[in-house]
Amino acid sequence: MNRKILHVDQNCFFASVEMVNNPELRDVPMAVGGDEDKRHGIILAKNRHAAAYGIKTAETIWQARQKCPGLVVVPAHHDQYGYYSEKLFDMYCQYTDRVEPYGMDECWLDLTDIAGAGDPVRVADEIRARVREELHLTCSVGVSFTKIFAKLGSDYKKPDATTLISPENYRAIAWPLPVGDLLFVGRATQRKLEKINIRTIGALAAMSPDYLRDYLGVNGVKLWMSANGTDDSEIANCMYKRMVKSVGNSTTTARDMMNERDVWQTILALSDQVAGRLRKKHLQAQTIQIWARGSDLQGFERQKRLSFRTDRTDEIAKTAMRLFRFNYLWECPVRSLGVRTTQLISSDEERQRSIFDADFRRSGATELETVIDRIRMQHGDLAIRRGVQLECDSKLVENGVLSQSRGGFSSVREPGSRTDLRW
Ligand SMILES: [Mg+2]
Numbered sequence: 001m002n003r004k005i006l007h008v009d010q011n012c013f014f015a016s017v018e019m020v021n022n023p024e025l026r027d028v029p030m031a032v033g034g035d036e037d038k039r040h041g042i043i044l045a046k047n048r049h050a051a052a053y054g055i056k057t058a059e060t061i062w063q064a065r066q067k068c069p070g071l072v073v074v075p076a077h078h079d080q081y082g083y084y085s086e087k088l089f090d091m092y093c094q095y096t097d098r099v100e101p102y103g104m105d106e107c108w109l110d111l112t113d114i115a116g117a118g119d120p121v122r123v124a125d126e127i128r129a130r131v132r133e134e135l136h137l138t139c140s141v142g143v144s145f146t147k148i149f150a151k152l153g154s155d156y157k158k159p160d161a162t163t164l165i166s167p168e169n170y171r172a173i174a175w176p177l178p179v180g181d182l183l184f185v186g187r188a189t190q191r192k193l194e195k196i197n198i199r200t201i202g203a204l205a206a207m208s209p210d211y212l213r214d215y216l217g218v219n220g221v222k223l224w225m226s227a228n229g230t231d232d233s234e235i236a237n238c239m240y241k242r243m244v245k246s247v248g249n250s251t252t253t254a255r256d257m258m259n260e261r262d263v264w265q266t267i268l269a270l271s272d273q274v275a276g277r278l279r280k281k282h283l284q285a286q287t288i289q290i291w292a293r294g295s296d297l298q299g300f301e302r303q304k305r306l307s308f309r310t311d312r313t314d315e316i317a318k319t320a321m322r323l324f325r326f327n328y329l330w331e332c333p334v335r336s337l338g339v340r341t342t343q344l345i346s347s348d349e350e351r352q353r354s355i356f357d358a359d360f361r362r363s364g365a366t367e368l369e370t371v372i373d374r375i376r377m378q379h380g381d382l383a384i385r386r387g388v389q390l391e392c393d394s395k396l397v398e399n400g401v402l403s404q405s406r407g408g409f410s411s412v413r414e415p416g417s418r419t420d421l422r423w
Contacts, residue, residue: 005108006123009105012159014032014045028049032074061073079249080250081105091127098235128162139159142163143164147231179194202227204224249273251336253266257335267337270337275316282346287306290320290338293335311369
């Protein structure tokens with residue numbers, strides 16, 4: 001029986017996430033870059049307008065600007081990419097438990113043993129539509145009977161396309177392609193193959209496997225099987241999950257943040273989402289990090305190790321706010337903020353009690369957050385909000401900090417509270 005394997009590859013992933021968060025970037029040549037202050041900053045991703053100028057991933061920002069002086073270079077927001085990567089992964093897991101990530105923006109899905117999965121091309125098209133509608137990103141999907149051909153298929157046509165490489169058509173589609181397009185044919189291997197006049201996948205497939213074993217070792221035979229569609233490598237089970245090392249979120253607000261109250265609202269919204277994700281993953285954090293960047297693009301990053309561990313919004317937000325106050329000098333307004341939690345531990349583990357932990361006092365607040373989680377799960381993220389957040393909701397939704405919900409109108413409000421950093 002033929003296997004049903006999908007390979008989903010997000011198109012220009014980093015650049016696309018930046019364009020979701022800041023739609024103005026859609027219409028200009030734009031790239032995500034490493035640290036531009038340093039000469040060796042490189043292009044990590046670019047949009048199609050930038051690609052039209054011949055800008056390539058991994059070239060220096062300096063080189064890219066020579067080709068396109070008007071290029072807009074934005075800094076990388078890795079926690080944002082991680083956030084989208086997890087959302088995509090969760091979506092794929094709705095189709096099969098065999099989902100294997102390959103980097104941040106690619107995954108294999110194996111539908112072979114899924115009863116009622118139906119036509120894998122139809123599933124591929126559905127995933128593309130959902131990625132477009134739910135996350136405003138685009139992806140290309142390869143559908144095939146091997147892992148390697150599925151990957152080849154996702155590269156074949158971009159953006160937002162499905163390519164089927166079947167036992168019937170693989171000779172016509174795959175074999176004319178350059179041998180370097182095949183997964184695991186690196187540049188060194190490609191050069192070696194070209195020396196013996198193998199330039200296409202078809203030429204590799206036609207070789208004698210014994211010859212390739214002598215010439216390239218055991219890897220040569222694996223490549224020969226890949227080219228012939230006979231490799232049977234499996235797709236890992238997604239229950240084997242990537243170790244989560246940090247959970248964070250960041251935003252660049254539509255208007256600069258002018259005072260501590262603006263900053264507190266943003267930190268609260270970010271912390272709320274981070275804490276919710278920690279609880280969903282049954283994790284608690286021991287370290288809170290914050291970074292901030294002013295309108296002059298200067299910034300800082302600081303962290304604090306806690307004497308306890310937490311998955312609670314108030315504790316994360318207050319620690320983050322304290323870090324901000326100690327470190328931001330207000331020479332200009334704040335443009336972007338990020339809150340990240342690290343040194344994560346499973347909350348199911350036996351908690352090491354410490355006298356500083358004050359579990360006794362904390363338990364009531366933790367229960368409250370659990371109830372909030374449950375309400376949000378049923379009625380959407382905006383169904384229940386802290387009073388201080390209501391006034392800035394629309395701004396944060398606009399910036400993608402909060403997701404649109406199915407509605408809901410109630411909020412947790414402290415009546416009469418007028419203190420500046422209202423909770
Ligand atoms: Mg990609």
